[in-house]
Amino acid sequence: MRAVRVLLVVVGAGLVAVGVAEALAHLTVGQLGGLGVWLAGAIVVHDALVAPATAVVSRMIERGGRALSPASRGILRVGLVVGSVLTLVLVPGVVAQGRGTSNPTVLTHDYAVTLGVVWAVVAVVAVVTVASVLVLQRRSDVRGS
Numbered sequence: 001m002r003a004v005r006v007l008l009v010v011v012g013a014g015l016v017a018v019g020v021a022e023a024l025a026h027l028t029v030g031q032l033g034g035l036g037v038w039l040a041g042a043i044v045v046h047d048a049l050v051a052p053a054t055a056v057v058s059r060m061i062e063r064g065g066r067a068l069s070p071a072s073r074g075i076l077r078v079g080l081v082v083g084s085v086l087t088l089v090l091v092p093g094v095v096a097q098g099r100g101t102s103n104p105t106v107l108t109h110d111y112a113v114t115l116g117v118v119w120a121v122v123a124v125v126a127v128v129t130v131a132s133v134l135v136l137q138r139r140s141d142v143r144g145s
Contacts, residue, residue, distance in 0.1 A: 042088070050084050069137060072130045079126030083119050090115045 023032065058077050065073045093111030101107055 045088065050088060054080055054084050068130070069133065071133050071137075075129050075133065076126055079122050083122040086118050086122070087115060090118065 023035065027035065057080055061073055061076050061080070065076065068076075090111050093107060093109070094115060097107050097111050
């Protein structure tokens with residue numbers, strides 16, 4: 001397990017290095033400043049909104065889902081985190097679309113609908129996975145009896 005973690009850290013650091021090199025090679029100083037502001041804003045939004053909301057809902061899953069196995073509750077929490085991260089990716093498009101643009105080719109999708117579809121897909125995948133875990137656990141219990 002330690003080797004996998006080391007590998008993931010090395011791959012992650014390598015990808016960050018590629019990203020930094022590409023940014024330095026292709027962005028102006030002004031664009032780099034804008035990128036820095038955007039990244040700082042992303043950290044603030046994550047720490048002020050996403051992490052606390054995810055922690056609260058995760059706690060609700062833990063308390064309300066006592067009938068579910070720990071694995072099932074974990075699956076629901078993973079779905080919550082995935083949905084939260086994808087929401088962070090799509091919300092700027094939703095906001096920009098709400099403001100409107102003079103160039104219709106800039107925002108080519110209905111980002112609010114896309115966000116709804118993303119959450120629906122995440123929910124369906126989580127529920128199907130939890131149902132599969134429950135079926136496998138019941139089969140295991142029947143065989144073990």
